[in-house]
Amino acid sequence: MMKQTRTKPPRRHAPKKPSNQQKDPVGVYCRVRPLSPSDQECCIEVINETTVQLHQPDGCKVNRNGEYKETQYSFKKVFGTLQTQKDLFDFVAKPLVEDLIRGKNGLLFTYGVTGSGKTYTMTGSPGQGGLLPRCLSMIFNSISRFQAKKYTFKTDDKNGIEIQNEVDALLERQRREAQTQVATRTPMRQRMVEPEFADMINIEDNCNVEEVDEDSVYSVFVSYIEIYNNYMYDLLEEAAIDPIRPKPPQSKILREDQHHNMYVAGCTEVEVKTTEEAFDVFWKGQKRRRIANTTLNRESSRSHSVFMIKLAQAPLDADGDNVLQEKEQVTVSQLSLVDLAGSERTNRTKAEGNRLREAGNINQSLMTLRTCIEILRENQMCGTNKMVPYRDSKLTHMFKNYFDGEGKVRMIVCVNPKADDHEESLQVMRFAEMTQEVEIARPVDKPICGLTPGRRYRNQAFKDELSRRLEDRGGPVNGVDEQAVIEMLIQSFPPIPSCELLDVNDDMTLPQIIEALEKRRRIRQMMAEEFNKSVVSFRGMLHELNGVVNAKDNLAQGRMSEKERAIMSQKSEIERLEKKVKTLEYKIDILEKTTTIYEEEKRTLQNDLESQSQKLHRQLSDKRRLESRINGMVAENAVKWEKECERRVAAKQIEMQNKLWVKDEKLKQLKAIVTESKGDRPERPSRERDREREPKVPTRSISPSPAPTVPPVHTRHRRSRSAGERWVDHKPSGSLETDTVMQPHVPNAIKVSVASEKALAKCDKYMLTHQQLASDGEMETKLIKGDVFRTRGGGQSVQFTDIETLRQESPPGNGRKRRSSETNRPPLAESTESEWTDVETRCSVAMEMRAGSNLGPGYQHHALPKRRKP
Structure with missing residues (x-):
């Protein structure tokens, strides 16, 4: 069961970082292990340099649609099965080593399930050195000429570095070498490299860091820690040898130094000077690491291992000869290489006893790491302030300063493409992709000590010049021992004879x-x-x-x-630029605020505009819908009223005809009475005979009989005074023929349906035919005339001067109400003819109207058939 995170803040808070400090995301890389011959099915495919795809194996369940589910995951870079250890080192670990020499911290760890190749990636194999030996080789290749003498730097118990003078360093060196020779019974120079890891450090490419500070001295310290069952053990600790009762290793505790960095109290830190010596220390600790044989891996790591490389550097004094004896000038940087134990499921490993307990602790620590990453990501992305449970596991507590402090963090995700690891690989991919969203503060550059650069080479040049001049003048040659010179001079003196006097008379001895x-x-x-x-x-x-x-x-x-x-001039310029930058930043802030205000107003206006446009759209749609309804109602009512009017007119015509017939009968009788003699009265004709002799009155019915056709007269043309001019006859395509007596006829005109500038340029006059319904329901045609002018820009302009209106009117038919005089007219009286007439109306619309406006183009006159008299 997972521990519940505490809500109380820790006692000691890390120093607050400035808000404008730049951050970099955690770099996550993926490495795919080659498929072993026994595993036939592969569930991981490399799509490109940054993407891998996982598909479910054949034995897994399919989706509802019957297809397998495929997922893709993206990383900073994907290393396939054909890429070597060197490719991985150049892309991932080499930048961390460069930062280490420049005084910056770094963390590199491998993550994955059991048997995915994490230990191989970190350590390597004979002939294929991993990341750890390559990092050591690059470090010593870069600082080999600038290393300090051994024990010049000395570690203390509080994760700090002290500087010793030459005398103390010499005494410490002699004492340590004597202890080592007594313990190993072998001189230091005669110790041989063990053959089992000699091939791992035999790296052909001598890569190094460019632009190393040559006025500083360096020393490398290494330590090796194991986290087993949530306890920390020192793999380099020399325990007292007791064959009867061997003491188990003692667990270590974590502490926090004055810079809020976590360290292992009482951990052994060994100063090394070569790659072989450093890897010898690592191999000695590697032999003590806990591994076991499981169902999934023959040599499965049962613990998390942390190999820490600490680099101490201090500048030389002003003469460039000795180390500057100031502790504040010492820069300490650390690179941690972590090989995490693989997560595993007990139903696959069939673990029992200690193996089951180890697997539970491994999975618990990895789950705590995932929880810390999730909460840290949530705090950064959502702005929350949840407490990250670093203390729930020794692994996360040890690297707390990397995630909350500054430095670079890199993770290599190792995956095995075999089908049996599909579920575990899926969880690993999800966690790795989420880790990429966590950001770590970028490390800052170390301050400059303020001494003149080039001190080391200047001191060496002075010593070489002094030795050369002494050699030229016959002085002692550089490299000759002073004691040997003294002994040679003493031997050049003549020997003193014996001083013994055996005889008193001896005159030769004295x-x-x-x-x-x-x-x-x-x-x-x-x-x-x-x-x-x-x-x-x-x-x-x-x-x-x-x-x-x-x-x-x-x-x-x-x-x-x-x-x-x-x-000084540059400083003044920098100050001026800083002031200018501040002014520009202030202006930028004002502009940003103004931009924000304008954007808010713009959004508000856009919302208002959208609401108004929606409202207008609704109104237009309502209007169109209402118009369509009204037009439908009007059309329906018009049809009804037309039918009703025709019915009433027909009834009224029948009624009037009957009345007229009655009056005619009465007049005939009255005439017969007046004209005939009293004695001789003719017989009254029958009514049917009168009707036969009586001329028939035409009546209008719903379906009148067609009138007899009369051949039309020849058309006449009315010419105008402007007949010689060129006209543009603009008649839209939807115009209808007027069918009137006087029709417009424009000779030699350019007829167009759409007005064009090309046609206007060829003519002097312009006429537009416009048609519309008049108030009485008849078609009304308007001829709008104008003059064509050329503008200064080369275009054409039209000035309208005249409007002619052609309107047709229906003649009074039988359906119209007659006047009283017409009603009382006798039926055989002669009446005027009823015919269709044309009405022509002219009006002037131009502001500059010429006197005596011409009629314009001529007209064609058509004779329409006349109606018969009733």
Whole structure:
């Protein structure tokens, strides 16, 4: 069961980072292991350099539609089965080593299920060195010329580094070497590299870091930690050997230093000077690491291993000869290489006892790592402030300063493409893709110590020049031991004879002694003279060298003063630019606020515009719908009223005809009474006979009989005074023929349906035919005329001058109501003819109307058939 996260904040808070500090996401890389021969089915496919695809094996369930589910995951880079250890190192670990030498921290760990190749990726195999030996080789290739003497740097118990002087370092070195020789019974120079890892560190490519600070000295310290069952053990600790009662290794505890970095208290840190020595230390700890044989892996790691490389660097003094004895100038950087144990399912491994307990602790620590990553990602993306449960596991607690502090974090996801690991690989891919969204603060560059660069080479050049001049003047050659020179000079003196006096009368011994002493005095005097000469020459040489050095110093001081003036001018320029930057930032803030206000107003106006346009659209749709309904109702009512009017007119016509017939009958009777004689009255004709002789009155019915056709008269043309001019006859395509007596006829006109500038350019006059329904329901045709002018821009302009209206009117038919005089007219009386007439109306619309406007184009006159008299 997972521990519940605490809600109380920790006692000590890490220093707050500035809000404008740049951050980089966690770099996640994927490496696909080659498929073993026994595994035939593959469930992982590399799509491209950044994407892999997982598909379910044949034995898994399919989706509802009967297809297999395929998922793709993207990473910073994907390393396929054909890519080597060197390709992986160059792309992933090499930038971390460069940052380590420049004083920045880094964390690199491998993650995956059991048997996916994590340990192979980190350690490698004979002939194929992994990331760890390649990192060590690159470090020592870069700093080999600038390493400090052993024990110049010394670690303390609080994760710090101290600097010792040369005497203390020499004594410490002699004491440690004596202890090592006694313990191993073998001199340090005669120790051989073990053959089982000699091939791993035999790396052909000598890659190194460019632009290493040559005015600093470096020392490398390594330590090896194992996290087993949520306990921490030191794999380099030398336990007391007791064959009777061997003591088990003691677990270590985690502490936090003054810079809020986590470290293992009491951990063994070994100073190494070569790649072989560093890998020898690693291999000694690797032998003590806990591994076991499981169903899934023959050599399965049962613990998490952390190999830490700590690099201490300090600048040289002003002379460039010794290390600067200031602890504040020491820079310590650390690179942690972590080989995580693989997650596994007990139903597959069939683990029992200790193996089951180990698997549970491994899965629990990996689950805590996933929980910490999820909460950290949520805090960064959603702005929450949830507490990250680093303390729930030793693994996450140890690397708390990497996720909350600054540095680079890189993760290599190792996957096995076999079908049996599909479910575990799917979970690993999801966690790795989520980890890419977590951001870590970018490490800052270390401050410059302020000393003159090039101190080391200047000191070496001075020593070489001094040795050369002493050799030219016959002085001691560089490299000759002073004790040997002294012994050679003592041997050049003549020997002193025996001083024993055996006879009183011996006159030879004393003179011989005096002569030997005299020779020694003369040789000593000569040596003193030579020494004085050498001293004088050496003093002169020193004066010359001092003059050269002073001249160079003066030149260097002049250059330094120039550089200082240039630096001062650059500082002033920088200050000016900083002020300008602040002003521009202030203006940018104002513009951003103004932009925000304008954007809000724009969004508000856009919303209002959208609402108004929607409202207008609704109104238009309502209007169109209402118009269609009204038009339908009007059309329906018009048809009804037309039918009703026709019915009423027909009834009224029948009624009037009957009345007229009655009146005619009465008039005939009255006439017969008046004209005939009293004695001789003719017989009254029958009514039917009168009707036959009586002329028939035409009546209008719903289906009238067609009138007899009369051949039309020949058409007449009315010519206007402007008949010689060119016209543009603009008649739209939807125009109807007027069918009137007077029809417009424009000779030599350009007839168009759409007005064009090309047609206007060829003519002087313009006429537009416009048709519409008049108020009485009849068709009304308007001829709009105008003059064509050329504009200054080369175009054409039309000025309208006249409007002619042609309207047709229906003649009064039988259906119209007659006047009283027409009603009382006798039926056989002669009446005027009823015919269709044309009405022509003219009006002027131009502001500059010419006097006596012409009629324009001529007209064709058509004679329509007349109706018969009733």
